[in-house]
Amino acid sequence: MKSASATTVAEYLDSHEYPTIFYNYPWLIRPLQWMSMLVTLRNWYVLRRLREACNRMKQGFSMLDAGCGLGDFTIHCAKNYSDSQVVGLDFSESTVRLAKRISETMKLDNIVFIKEDLPHYHPKERFDVILCNAVLQSIQDDERVLQNLADALKRGGELLLYTPVRYKRYIPFFDTLECKYLDKFFYRYTNGFSHHRYSVDEVIRNVVACGLGIEREEFAYGLCGGIAFEIYSLFLILFKTLPTWLLFVVVPLYAVLVFPFQFLLMLIDYSLIRNRGNGLLLLARKK
16 A cells, blocks of 8 residues: 655644544544544535435335545444445545544445546446435536435435525625635545536436436524634634644644534524525425
């Protein structure tokens, strides 16, 4: 296995390489996955609706996580629905390799991870549930991806799609900072393409054009969630730009002084019903 070439925190974040120690001891990545789930508001929304979708299915259902990353949701479904068959698909070879190691350590035998490019994904099998979480906006040929996912659904199957919309910002100059420091972090596998900036109507129109019926629309990242996201993003910028030794001071200060306020804002956003927001979560069913 080729060891990661990055040597600083910033380089790891930009390159999305993983230290060799994680491949040798994959259980070490689990606390980081739990932490990611805790600090990422969209994952709260997605997990709630994914559980509902899985609970609606009969025993032995099949699920595809399209753009699975390290398998946070893939592993959750395989672990909590042991009679299901779960497939995680990602474009990054290193990510798929590490996700496999994690699932092997957990002794999950109902999960498969595949390296594949979503615009060229044409599986023979069909799925009861497909999740596509914050992936579509980073793929230039997004309409082809949506059609491929629709084709991969069984009749009556459900697509759970999350994507950013609107892009309203609250902290002054945040757009500039985000573009300068975080584009590589948020849009990691773009092959030179940046990202789509969707409107709500555009996303719905593209989903319906694939022969799917919209069952539910839900917004995330309203005012409170948007501010919480920007606070966390500013912390990521510090994480990337400060010397590594200084992070031993900054991280505890953030955890004690800032994160409780951020977490409260996230809870408020998660608890409220919003009629607009920076994130759109769609539940669509194949007719």
